[in-house]
Amino acid sequence: MTNLICITCPKGCHLCVDEQNDYAVTGNSCPRGAEYGRNELLHPVRVITSTVRITGAMIPRLPVKTDRPLPKEKMFDCMQLINQITVQAPVQVGQILAANILGTDVNLVAAKTLPVYP
Numbered sequence: 001m002t003n004l005i006c007i008t009c010p011k012g013c014h015l016c017v018d019e020q021n022d023y024a025v026t027g028n029s030c031p032r033g034a035e036y037g038r039n040e041l042l043h044p045v046r047v048i049t050s051t052v053r054i055t056g057a058m059i060p061r062l063p064v065k066t067d068r069p070l071p072k073e074k075m076f077d078c079m080q081l082i083n084q085i086t087v088q089a090p091v092q093v094g095q096i097l098a099a100n101i102l103g104t105d106v107n108l109v110a111a112k113t114l115p116v117y118p
């Protein structure tokens with residue numbers, strides 16, 4: 001048995017995952033918790049939120065996120081990639097800044113619209 005706290009929503013249900021019983025999950029208040037508990041033990045994933053450098057905008061950093069969760073073991077390499085990115089204003093929210101990160105089929109997208117300044 002493995003105890004986890006579900007991070008899918010702010011309720012934070014305390015989950016119990018039974019590895020000996022096909023990763024059955026108890027303690028969840030909704031189906032998303034069961035999916036999270038099972039995935040967390042079998043193939044954990046995370047959405048990454050961060051910032052990248054931007055030139056020509058009113059602020060020097062652009063908030064970014066991955067458009068889907070990517071495998072947890074790729075997070076460090078993904079952050080190294082993000083730290084090397086510089087974009088030029090203007091940028092639209094949702095714009096793809098890096099496609100198919102590390103061959104995962106996950107894209108890095110802008111989380112904010114930043115026009116050219118001034």
Ligand code: SF4
Pocket residue numbers: 006007008009010011012013027028029030031032033034
């Ligand atoms: S199990 Fe459902 S209600 Fe509970 S924290 Fe997870 S997503 Fe939220």
